[in-house]
Amino acid sequence: MNLKQKKFFEKKAFWLRKSILMSAKQSGGRGSHLGGTMSCVDILCYLYFGRILKFNPKKPKWLKRDRMLVGKGHAHLALYHIWSSLGFFSRKKLNEYGKNNTSLGVQLDIFTPGSEYNTGSLGHVVGIGTGIGLKSKIDKNQFKIYCLVGDGECDSGSIWESVLNASRLKIKNLIVIVDMNRLSEFQILGPKSDMELKKKFKSYNWNVEIINGHSFSDMEKIFKKKYKNEYPTAIIANSIKGKGVSFMENNVDWHHKAPNPEQFRKALSEYE
Secondary structure (H helix, E strand, O other), X not given: OOHHHHHHHHHHHHHHXXXXXXXXXXXXXOOOOHHHHHOOHHHHHHHHHOOOOOOOOOOOOOOOXXXXXXXXXXXXXXXHHHHHHHOOOOHHHHHHOOOOOOOOOOOOOOOOXXXXXXXXXXXXXXXXXXXXXXXXXXXXXXXXXXXXXXXXXXXXXXXXXXXXXXHHOOOOOXXXXXXXXXXXXXXXXXXXXXXXXXXXXXXXXXXXXXXXXXXXXXHHHHHOOOOOOOOOEEEEEEOOOOOOOXXXXXXXXXXXXXXXXXXXXXXXXXXX
């Protein structure tokens, strides 16, 4: 990745984090889940603005599109701003966020252009991705299925049932990205947890990569890598919860917590 490309992605990530804070402030911060949203901003920026994903904003249900399934639907604000900026829906619609009678709620809704399914309950996205992958295999329509999950979400037994099934069925167009920020709602994961997770995926014959989830150069190398086998791929992205706001970084309090007016002012001052 050259310097110009790196600057492009950094600029997009800066804009996205600032936009997330502004929308959260507008809604009073309720349900915004800023910590886990900020940790996956760079990954989402790379996938969408780097056109790693195949999509058509004017035809959101285009059959040959890649599917982006987000298990951690509480990262909704990042996606709303990305989808709007790419033309899935108007910028004006963002003003509905946090209000009644809108599809722009605090979890993803299938009726929102860009969203592939309803979120809320964790642990199902890899199973859904496996099912979509199997259908694409039968139809010989080989788009890719990307599933973004949180590391805490990987405690769900349903994730590992699906990991086993995807391997058995050889769903090679399935890519699971783990946002490894090491701070779930209730626990702090250890420093070697990425290696433990890699070992677990490997035991099911998956291709596994570990990257810096904030390094666009790392993403460039791994997301474009091709594998000769027939198995799915897991990308474990080490990240920082609350990335981009100094007092939120690596602080588990910001999983749910809504900033007060002074905290919003302080956070936004870092984006002036």
